[in-house]
Amino acid sequence: xQAIAKPVSVFDVYDRAKSGPxxxxxxxxxxxxxxxxxxxxxxxxxxxxxxxxxxxxxTLIDTLFQAGVDMLVECGVYCIDxxxxxxxxxxxxxxxxxxxxxxxxxxxxQEAINVVERPYNSPLPPVIQGGxxxxxxxxxxxxxxxxxxxxxxxxxxxVNGVLQTVLGKDPVPESPWEIMAVRSELLQVREAxxxxxxxxxxx
Amino acid sequence: MRPSDSHEVSQLNELKIDVGALIVGxxxxxSGQCVMVEQMPIFGGYSGGLEETAIVDVATTxxxxxxxxxxxxxxxxxxxxxxxxTAREALAVAGHAGRAVExxxxxxxxxxxYTLAGPCTVMxxxxxxxxxxxxxxxxxxxxxxxASAKGVLTDMFTAMEARFxxxxxxxxxxxxxxxxxxxxxxxxxxxxxxxxxxxxxxxFDECYDPVTLIPTEExxxxxxxxxxxxxxxxxxxxx
Numbered sequence: 001x002q003a004i005a006k007p008v009s010v011f012d013v014y015d016r017a018k019s020g021p022x023x024x025x026x027x028x029x030x031x032x033x034x035x036x037x038x039x040x041x042x043x044x045x046x047x048x049x050x051x052x053x054x055x056x057x058x059t060l061i062d063t064l065f066q067a068g069v070d071m072l073v074e075c076g077v078y079c080i081d082x083x084x085x086x087x088x089x090x091x092x093x094x095x096x097x098x099x100x101x102x103x104x105x106x107x108x109x110q111e112a113i114n115v116v117e118r119p120y121n122s123p124l125p126p127v128i129q130g131g132x133x134x135x136x137x138x139x140x141x142x143x144x145x146x147x148x149x150x151x152x153x154x155x156x157x158x159v160n161g162v163l164q165t166v167l168g169k170d171p172v173p174e175s176p177w178e179i180m181a182v183r184s185e186l187l188q189v190r191e192a193x194x195x196x197x198x199x200x201x202x203x
Numbered sequence: 204m205r206p207s208d209s210h211e212v213s214q215l216n217e218l219k220i221d222v223g224a225l226i227v228g229x230x231x232x233x234s235g236q237c238v239m240v241e242q243m244p245i246f247g248g249y250s251g252g253l254e255e256t257a258i259v260d261v262a263t264t265x266x267x268x269x270x271x272x273x274x275x276x277x278x279x280x281x282x283x284x285x286x287x288x289t290a291r292e293a294l295a296v297a298g299h300a301g302r303a304v305e306x307x308x309x310x311x312x313x314x315x316x317y318t319l320a321g322p323c324t325v326m327x328x329x330x331x332x333x334x335x336x337x338x339x340x341x342x343x344x345x346x347x348x349x350a351s352a353k354g355v356l357t358d359m360f361t362a363m364e365a366r367f368x369x370x371x372x373x374x375x376x377x378x379x380x381x382x383x384x385x386x387x388x389x390x391x392x393x394x395x396x397x398x399x400x401x402x403x404x405x406x407f408d409e410c411y412d413p414v415t416l417i418p419t420e421e422x423x424x425x426x427x428x429x430x431x432x433x434x435x436x437x438x439x440x441x442x
Contacts, residue, residue, distance in 0.1 A: 007272075008269055008270070009232065009272065010225055010228040010229050010232050010270065010271055010272065011229060011232075013220075013225060013228075013270050014222070014225045014229070017220070017222065017225065025219075028219070029217075029249045030249065033217050033218065033249045033250055033259065034249060034250060034251050034255065037250050037251060037254075037255035037256075037258050037259055038251060038255055040258055041254040041255055041258060046254045046257075046258070047254065048253045048254055048257065048295055048299060050253065050291055050292065050295055051384075051388050052295075052384050052388075053291070053294045053295050053298040053337050053384060053387045053388070053391075054298035054299070054301075054302055054337060054340050054341045054380060054383065054384055054387075055298070055299050055302050055303075056380055056381060056384065058306075060299075061299075061302055061303050061307075062303070062306065062307065064257055064258065064261060064299055064300070064303040065261060065303040065304065065306065065307040065308075067258045067261070068258055068259075068260070068261020068262045068264070068265060068300070068303065068304075069261075069262070069265065071218075071258050071259060071262035072218070072262040072265050072266055072269070075218055075262070077214075077218050077219065077220055077266060077270060078218060078219045078220070079219070079220055079221070079222065080215065080219055080220070080221050081221050081222040081223075082222070086220070086270075088269055092269060093265060093269055096265070096268045096269040096272070097265060097268060097308050097310065099268070099272075100268040100273075100308065100309065100310050100311075101274050101275070101311065102309050102311075103311075104237050104274050104275065104311070105207050105237075106207060106208075106209065107207055107208075108205065108207050112207065115275070115311060115344055115345065116311075116344070117305075117309045117310075117311060117344065118342060118343075118344055119305065119342055120302055120305055120306075120340055120342035120380065121340075121377060121378075121379075121380060122342070122376060122377060123376050123377030124376060124377075125339065125369075125372050125373045125376040126313075126338065126339055126343055126344055126345055126346050126372055126376070127313075127344060127345045127346070128346055128365070128368065128369035128372060129313070129345055129346060129347040129348075130348075130362060130365030130366075130368070130369070131347075131348075131365065132350060132354070132360045133315050133316065133317075133347060133348050133349065133350040133354060133360075134350065134354065135350045135351075135354040135355070135356075135359070135360055136355070136356070136357045136358075137357065138357055138358050141358055141407050141408060141413055144411075144413045144414075144416060145358065145360075145361075145362075145407050147416055148361065148362040148407075148411055148416045149362040149365055151362070151416060152362050152365060152366050152369070154365075154366055154369035154373070155362070155365055155366075155369060159315075159347045159348070161360070164357055186204065202207055202208055202209065203204070203205075203208040203209070
């Protein structure tokens with residue numbers, strides 16, 4: 001890995017999305033992605049046993065990672081609005097990995113959790129984020145549903161569901177009702193956390 | 204939202220993005236938010252088979268930190284036929300990609316849960332357990348779920364599934380990986396032949412008293428059935 005002038009920012013990414021190589025989306029989906037993935041599978045001789053869900057072979061683990069780095073560098077990322085490819089150099093990718101956060105705080109006060117790296121064999125359990133994970137909730141039970149997660153001691157944080165209606169209206173995307181629904185979800189999840197005595201829970 | 208909440212933005216399948224997401228990402232970057240970037244690679248989709256999807260999953264995970272300067276990545280390999288994250292192939296992709304990233308970086312990552320069976324069924328809890336074991340023993344930092352019954356039906360999920368996800372994770376953390384893989388293979392075999400007849404389960408208000416927020420006796424009984432199966436498979440959390 002060599003030094004680069006500056007790490008990639010999301011603003012650089014936007015500029016590259018406006019100036020990168022042009023390509024039809026179908027060529028990306030049905031050409032670039034399957035072709036490069038297959039090529040890298042063969043290059044690194046990656047073979048997974050479906051009876052072994054988590055790899056135990058260090059060579060397989062490391063070659064899979066190298067193939068993933070190669071995949072990102074060789075392909076880049078396709079922007080569906082500009083029909084252009086956003087390209088990164090290998091050193092930009094490796095620098096971003098080096099700069100990735102090593103920890104963060106999820107939630108506040110007594111409910112704050114410091115999320116830290118945990119190795120595969122760590123006795124430290126992962127953070128448990130309980131909730132409907134974006135599934136549709138009725139207005140009638142939205143608050144109760146989320147309070148039932150917040151009252152579970154093993155749930156460290158909440159991942160919310162989405163309101164199927166707000167004031168009986170369909171929160172159609174790109175409409176004012178969508179804004180009302182999102183705002184209502186946030187207020188009700190906070191209320192659910194407070195009712196469970198865990199106002200500081202992360203969301 | 205608070206700065207300590209995770210602010211979400213999603214990539215698209217596979218290795219794609221839209222300008223709207225970059226605008227959201229630009230706001231998050233400038234306002235110093237905790238940024239969670241989500242993506243669910245599809246096994247059997249554009250990438251192809253097991254190995255190809257795992258390669259794309261690693262690339263997608265890394266892209267979170269290049270493109271969006273993310274705080275953490277939320278994964279979710281999903282099976283193209285069943286639309287779930289708990290199928291054997293989806294678990295294998297998650298387990299391999301998660302372990303590869305864990306071994307080679309300090310990146311923080313999570314995984315999200317979509318089961319085929321619905322709440323108040325043993326199958327739903329066993330699917331949840333299989334993914335919880337996979338994620339915990341491959342080095343994930345966050346488990347996020349559960350969207351039961353594929354997460355598409357109104358009120359078809361409860362906190363009992365999240366409790367099971369958590370208890371299994373606490374039970375398996377630190378176990379020997381080879382023993383974990385043996386347990387996982389047996390566990391997945393218990394439900395993977397039942398996809399076409401998976402029980403729909405019951406909605407929230409039939410699983411809980413919606414006023415007292417206490418789960419029904421029926422669901423507690425189902426939960427205890429699942430505990431017995433997991434204990435017999437070698438998980439000691441409830442002993």
